[in-house]
Amino acid sequence: MFIDLARIFVKAGNGGNGAVAFLREKYRPFGGPAGGDGGKGGDVVLVATHRKHTLLDFEYRTKFVAQNGEHGKGKNQAGKDGEDLLIEVPVGTVVKDANTGEILCDLVEEGQRCVVARGGKGGRGNARFATPTNQAPKYAEKGQKGEERWLILELKLIADVGIIGLPNAGKSTLISKLTKAKPKIADYPFTTLSPVLGVLELDDEHRLVLADIPGLIEGASQGRGLGLDFLRHIERTKILLHLLDVSDGREKDPIEAFHAVNRELEQYSQKLLEKEQIVVATKIDALSERSLLKDLGEYFRGKGYEFCSISALTGEGLEDLKKVLFDRFFHRSLVYTN
Structure with missing residues (x-):
């Protein structure tokens, strides 16, 4: 079946929250704030390939969500970044924002990539907010939400x-x-x-x-x-x-x-x-x-x-x-x- 038009929903990963933590070690009773940053959410990326010839895959799956970033941890440990979600599309695919009609990219070469939804930034842990006047902050940032949008994929054959x-x-x-x-x-x-x-x-x-x-x-x-x-x-x-x-x-x-x-x-x-x-x-x-x-x-x-x-x-x-x-x-x- 030759399918040359598809509508899909993509959502990038959310950033992880920053951590609120304090050092509590035997010989460092006043170790101070030690909350690590949250990891960045994964991007959603379209990749052009000659291995695919139609948009048939998107008849059966229309929702794509990238991995969230991990939350920060104690001892200043940052959360792991979420993995990017790579979606293969045929060479010749035009990608449009479904709501505005804006052309986001035109994938005409093997391996060409287009980030269609960017992952949210991770929040900063409380260690980031320590100052001389506030040496033990008890707050941290939440991670940002990942971008989400509906896309129109339109395949146009490339022929001489x-x-x-x-x-x-x-x-x-x-x-x-x-x-x-x-x-x-x-x-x-x-x-x-x-x-x-x-x-x-x-x-x-x-x-x-x-x-x-x-x-x-x-x-x-x-x-x-x-x-x-x-x-x-x-x-x-x-x-x-x-x-x-x-x-x-x-x-x-x-x-x-x-x-x-x-x-x-x-x-x-x-x-x-x-x-x-x-x-x-x-x-x-x-x-x-x-x-x-x-x-x-x-x-x-x-x-x-x-x-x-x-x-x-x-x-x-x-x-x-x-x-x-x-x-x-x-x-x-x-x-x-x-």
Whole structure:
């Protein structure tokens, strides 16, 4: 199950109380105050890792509490600090304060950490309050409370290339042919109910991460269908492959389909519309009038877009598409071996 949104409660540990104590030793009848300080409460820390790929863990556990600091002791012994609570989240997780919407951190690298709740300071023992005029204080500080808050965790996939288009545009079939990803494929809308990542490799030094994003329908930017799930995951991609179904059995004119998807991108965020797009006509094996490809090519190239045509089913045009992608990212022509 792919879960990319979660709401959790975190609470840091409380600081330990300072101690009120006095030395009572055989040869030191007036040893004075000897209450130690309380320990600091543990922090709650989010840690990004590639070992996790979804936020599924937070479906079953939503409350996280760090360890309290120990209370101070006699003979000036300080209490032990509480241990920090480390919570692993997938790389690509955005952390927000649930009440204010403030972005606290954006965890985009392996091992990156974010303290989301700080432990309370330990209270000072009575030994800290001794003065020439008050040599035997009978009071100490209480430890401070640890911070607590509700958080929103939002996972945004990190991929080089996002594959977009209306439902049934051929996204799942394409990524299965270009990479070793195995998305569920069938002939109905919303085949891909969650994003799928795959790696397109030429050699050890040249590889691209592709993301097959759930299909988009009109009104997605207002939350219809899988819209927000779709839009969230293309924010980090560098290039978009915009797939258009050109088969004889298509439900929508390819140019209309292109503009429908881009309207949703623009309404969600203008920055999405500014991303480079490569327009890809798909399912050309089921196109009887190939003159349509020439017309579409002229139209999109005239608009400043790279245009390719492919059949993921037969493999026609796939090598050309690979070359276009690697040229975009590595700025060089690459020779492929089958």
